[in-house]
Amino acid sequence: MYLETRRGEASDNTLQSHKYRIGKFVEWCEEENITNLNDLSGRDLHTFRVWRREEGDLKMVTLRGQLSTLRSFLRFCASVNAVPEGLRSKVMLPTVSTDEQVSDTSLDxxxxxxxxxxxxxxxxxxxxxxxxxxxxxxxxxxxxxxxxxxxxxxxxxxxxxxxxxxxxxxxxxxxxxxxxxxxxxxxxxxxxxxxxxxxxxxxxxxxxxxxxxxxxxxxxxxxxxxxxxxxxxxxxxxxxxxxxxxxxxxxxxxxxxxxxxxxxxxxxxxHDVRSGAITAHLLEDVPHEIVSDRMDVSRKVLDKHYDRRTKREKMEQRRDYLPDN
CATH class of the missing domain: 1.10.443.10 (Intergrase catalytic core)
Incomplete structure (x- = not known):
């Protein structure tokens, strides 16, 4: 029911991702013999959080994404009286630093x-x-x-x-x-x-x-x-x-x-090829606006997730635009 509700407002790839993430929650429910979502408690959700982290040996940023999907799912469940109102707030999201949110792999x-x-x-x-x-x-x-x-x-x-x-x-x-x-x-x-x-x-x-x-x-x-x-x-x-x-x-x-x-x-x-291509364009001094339009990526997302230039590389590029004196 949740996936059908999201269909049309989310891309096929997003739906597949949500199906996989919620599937892991269903798998855990089956292991714990939870057959009615009305019985779910905050303690259960914490137990799932620990299980998911250890079962998949996940990075914090990956775990945060998976738990965010679970919260979205529980919000829908509350709207159809499948879980108590406010249960989604019991899913605690791990704190992730800005550096952890960015993938460290790219094709140079x-x-x-x-x-x-x-x-x-x-x-x-x-x-x-x-x-x-x-x-x-x-x-x-x-x-x-x-x-x-x-x-x-x-x-x-x-x-x-x-x-x-x-x-x-x-x-x-x-x-x-x-x-x-x-x-x-x-x-x-x-x-x-x-x-x-x-x-x-x-x-x-x-x-x-x-x-x-x-x-x-x-x-x-x-x-x-x-x-x-x-x-x-x-x-x-x-x-x-x-x-x-x-x-x-x-x-x-x-x-x-x-x-x-x-x-x-x-x-x-x-994704690594895409981030590498975007970085290569930026290193060639292609303006951000051109890269954004060509690669179909917003300036905010481009700066956060795709621009892999080092701070020193950015400095050297800025130097070329400064007067000699």
């Missing part, structure tokens, strides 16, 4: 360029090449890349670009819905790689709605998890000729398997 520019150079030489215009190349140079979310159709791409013009369109009724929503719709400029070099992929290894298939995705698998439009796995795979150092910095034997390393690539300490997530 040097690694990204090494990965792209390897793919350009050995896997030119492959699906992996197109995925990481597009994400790195546009900073878009992986869901936006998945949503692209051939008709959204204008590649053979003097001003190449791709259009992002929110199409939730056809399983390709954008995170910020209509507000996330925009044109994203491409360089002629990037456009040429995409065109070579389209004319070469791209699977010539349609999705369930008869649309022609830009990035495809033999079955049609890839799932988000397929794209995520591809990013984890290609950001492993051993996958791009750099050797293993963790002294692992490739024959015994689980991370060499496609669905376990995320277990490599050096692999990076789509």
């Amino acid at each position: 520019a040097a690694r990204a360029e090494n990965i792209l150079a390897y793919l350009d030489r050995y896997q030119y215009a492959s699906r992996q090449h197109v995925i990481i190349l597009t994400l790195w140079h546009t900073g878009m979310r992986v869901g936006a890349l998945r949503a692209l159709d051939l008709d959204d791409c204008q590649l053979d013009t003097r001003s190449p670009g791709i259009e992002l369109v929110h199409r939730p009724e056809q399983d390709t929503p954008l995170k910020n819905k209509e507000r996330g719709e925009r044109w994203v400029a491409l360089s002629e070099r990037i456009a040429r790689v995409l065109q070579d992929y389209i004319e070469g290894p791209r699977e010539d298939v349609t999705d369930d709605y008869g649309r022609e995705p830009l990035v495809t698998t033999s079955h049609g439009r890839p799932t988000t998890s397929t794209l995520r796995d591809a990013i984890y795979c290609v950001t492993r150092p051993c996958a791009v000729g750099e050797g293993c910095p963790h002294d692992r034997d490739p024959d015994d390393c689980d991370a060499t398997h496609i669905h376990r690539a995320s277990t490599c300490p050096s692999s990076r997530s789509p």
Whole structure:
């Protein structure tokens, strides 16, 4: 009932996240033989908080996010008389410092360029090449890349670009819905790689709605998890000729398997690629307003979660705008 109520006001990814988080609460209730939410007490919620932290070995920022979802769920439950009014206030949220709220992983520019150079030489215009190349140079979310159709791409013009369109009724929503719709400029070099992929290894298939995705698998439009796995795979150092910095034997390393690539300490997530791309743009002195519009991220969120420049890097960039005297 809660998920159905949120449907339409929250993105599909948010709903999936809430389903997973509340699922953990349901799992705990089953273990504790709690079958009626009217019986829940503040003591029960504290016990769940401790269980969830220890069961998942969670960071405080992750635990806070999961408990915030539980509070939202309990607020809904109170509105339908499923729990006592005010029970949500019994869920105590851990205090998280500003530094803890920001992820400390990111794909830095040097690694990204090494990965792209390897793919350009050995896997030119492959699906992996197109995925990481597009994400790195546009900073878009992986869901936006998945949503692209051939008709959204204008590649053979003097001003190449791709259009992002929110199409939730056809399983390709954008995170910020209509507000996330925009044109994203491409360089002629990037456009040429995409065109070579389209004319070469791209699977010539349609999705369930008869649309022609830009990035495809033999079955049609890839799932988000397929794209995520591809990013984890290609950001492993051993996958791009750099050797293993963790002294692992490739024959015994689980991370060499496609669905376990995320277990490599050096692999990076789509979010890491996005934050790295945003930081790289800022280091090139691209104005914040341009980065915000291009990457579909507010200035506040950009500064808090995506700008990974060091304080000294920011100082050196400011220096360039100061008079010599």
